[in-house]
Amino acid sequence: MPLSENDLLGRVGLTQDRESFAKLFVALGPRVKAYMMKIGSDPAFSEEIMQETFITVWRKAGQFDPKKASAVTWIFTIARNRRIDRLRKEKRPALDPNDPMLLPNDSPTPLQNMEQSTIVESVKRSIGDLPEDQREVVRLSFIEGLSHQEISDAIGIPLGTVKSRLRLSFEKLRHTLGDFQ
Amino acid sequence: MTVNHHPHDDLLLSYAAGSLSETWSLAVASHLSLCTECRRTIELAETIGGVLFADMPDERMSSDALDHVLAQIDQPSGEAASANTQLALDKHAAVSTTFPRVLCEYVGQDVDDVPWKSIGGEVYQHLIKTADKSARARLLRIAAGKTVPSHGHRGRELTLVLSGSYQDGLSLFSAGDMEDVDEALVHKPTADTATDCICLVITDAPIKFKEWVPRLLQPMIGI
Numbered sequence: 001m002p003l004s005e006n007d008l009l010g011r012v013g014l015t016q017d018r019e020s021f022a023k024l025f026v027a028l029g030p031r032v033k034a035y036m037m038k039i040g041s042d043p044a045f046s047e048e049i050m051q052e053t054f055i056t057v058w059r060k061a062g063q064f065d066p067k068k069a070s071a072v073t074w075i076f077t078i079a080r081n082r083r084i085d086r087l088r089k090e091k092r093p094a095l096d097p098n099d100p101m102l103l104p105n106d107s108p109t110p111l112q113n114m115e116q117s118t119i120v121e122s123v124k125r126s127i128g129d130l131p132e133d134q135r136e137v138v139r140l141s142f143i144e145g146l147s148h149q150e151i152s153d154a155i156g157i158p159l160g161t162v163k164s165r166l167r168l169s170f171e172k173l174r175h176t177l178g179d180f181q
Numbered sequence: 182m183t184v185n186h187h188p189h190d191d192l193l194l195s196y197a198a199g200s201l202s203e204t205w206s207l208a209v210a211s212h213l214s215l216c217t218e219c220r221r222t223i224e225l226a227e228t229i230g231g232v233l234f235a236d237m238p239d240e241r242m243s244s245d246a247l248d249h250v251l252a253q254i255d256q257p258s259g260e261a262a263s264a265n266t267q268l269a270l271d272k273h274a275a276v277s278t279t280f281p282r283v284l285c286e287y288v289g290q291d292v293d294d295v296p297w298k299s300i301g302g303e304v305y306q307h308l309i310k311t312a313d314k315s316a317r318a319r320l321l322r323i324a325a326g327k328t329v330p331s332h333g334h335r336g337r338e339l340t341l342v343l344s345g346s347y348q349d350g351l352s353l354f355s356a357g358d359m360e361d362v363d364e365a366l367v368h369k370p371t372a373d374t375a376t377d378c379i380c381l382v383i384t385d386a387p388i389k390f391k392e393w394v395p396r397l398l399q400p401m402i403g404i
Binding site: 018021022025026029030031033034035037043046047050051054055058059068069070072073074075076077079080081083084088089090091092093094095096098099101102111119120123124127138139141142143145146147148150163166167170173174177 | 203214287
């Protein structure tokens with residue numbers, strides 16, 4: 001059986017295994033490039049940001065924690081940050097995971113005790129079950145990277161409706177996960 | 182630290198999607214540094230991104246992409262330099278008990294080194310420079326037991342308590358809490374009597390004071 005993306009990324013993090021990295025790149029590079037193409041950048045520029053994303057993946061793989069995110073989600077966040085940094089002129093204030101202010105979690109939430117694969121399956125099902133209008137707003141936000149105001153302008157619905165569709169879909173997701181608690 | 186007040190989901194979702202502008206992200210990231218619960222929420226929201234991302238049709242990479250990336254990872258990176266920055270930050274972090282690191286990049290480490298400007302009534306502020314014009318960020322320091330004049334809002338206002346606490350007659354806000362209010366609310370926050378209350382405040386429109394004196398001062402103090 002071929003290794004999963006989680007296993008491959010785990011190996012890159014633990015032993016800087018180039019072969020695992022190459023497999024991960026071949027598997028997910030085309031997806032990252034597609035994600036970069038979504039913001040209207042031309043293929044050459046998308047290719048460039050995609051490659052930069054994977055150089056960051058290589059360098060940061062040691063920080064990947066399979067208990068906190070699946071490999072695909074983790075790579076999505078690296079790609080997301082890279083896309084913002086290359087396209088926006090402003091800074092991108094982000095949580096510093098090494099900030100000593102981050103207290104260790106005193107009481108683990110039910111989610112923390114849940115396997116990532118279980119969470120991912122629930123999220124998939126929950127997104128699949130959304131009405132089309134809600135799923136579209138979620139997609140525009142996460143994949144096209146549009147702000148809520150931009151979504152409102154793009155599909156011609158009031159800002160309040162954008163926010164309520166997002167809120168509803170997130171509530172459903174939480175509810176789905178709540179079923180596991 | 183028990184955090185009881187959180188930003189609304191729309192901000193957390195935007196942050197996770199990568200579509201939140203700098204000023205609002207500064208507030209969300211600062212809150213996340215203090216709030217385990219919202220960090221979990223972000224991880225869950227990022228999973229939505231991961232699932233939608235996984236579902237996208239692939240885009241063909243250039244034929245030499247792998248060779249190119251493998252050659253790149255052999256290059257010495259900026260890691261050494263960034264490790265030094267990390268060390269420098271670690272040193273400072275030991276003494277910054279008030280500001281999360283993400284905020285230190287904007288206001289420094291020490292509360293007493295912030296160039297506070299009085300806005301009257303033993304309330305002080307420091308405007309924070311950000312590149313996006315969608316909102317304005319400031320630090321607010323309310324001396325122990327003092328009150329910010331009663332005000333309403335033309336837009337949204339986020340207040341993250343960094344140290345001390347304040348109450349507005351209905352609720353108590355302590356370190357880590359974020360009050361997320363819209364134009365409907367008129368309030369008059371009062372710092373508790375033990376210590377100064379230091380907050381990060383984000384507003385997307387000028388606030389409206391109910392009393393005439395601050396209203397006259399408003400153009401000068403930039404609130």
